[in-house]
Amino acid sequence: xxxxxxxxxxxxxxxxxxxxxxxxxxxxxxxxxxxxxxxxxxxxxxxxxxxxxxxxxxxxxxxxxxxxxxxxxxxxxxxxxxxxxxxxxxxxx
Numbered sequence: 001x002x003x004x005x006x007x008x009x010x011x012x013x014x015x016x017x018x019x020x021x022x023x024x025x026x027x028x029x030x031x032x033x034x035x036x037x038x039x040x041x042x043x044x045x046x047x048x049x050x051x052x053x054x055x056x057x058x059x060x061x062x063x064x065x066x067x068x069x070x071x072x073x074x075x076x077x078x079x080x081x082x083x084x085x086x087x088x089x090x091x092x093x
Contacts, residue, residue: 015027063089066085
């Protein structure tokens with residue numbers, strides 16, 4: 001952790017089945033992200049990078065995604081360099 005930080009993410013995706021299924025669309029995507037944190041006096045900066053892929057679905061009332069990310073430069077706190085899975089499900093009322 002630190003007082004200051006900076007992060008960036010690049011994501012490339014392709015929408016699939018949007019024309020065939022008018023009520024929902026699917027997207028396959030890949031990403032690369034990198035970040036750095038440091039103390040105000042710029043001592044001992046720490047950085048990390050990861051890459052991954054996922055699938056997302058969206059409709060007029062729902063959004064969901066599942067993605068897998070792999071730490072590239074630093075081990076995660078609990079899993080080391082093992083891939084991590086993230087998911088989210090949102091509903092609009």
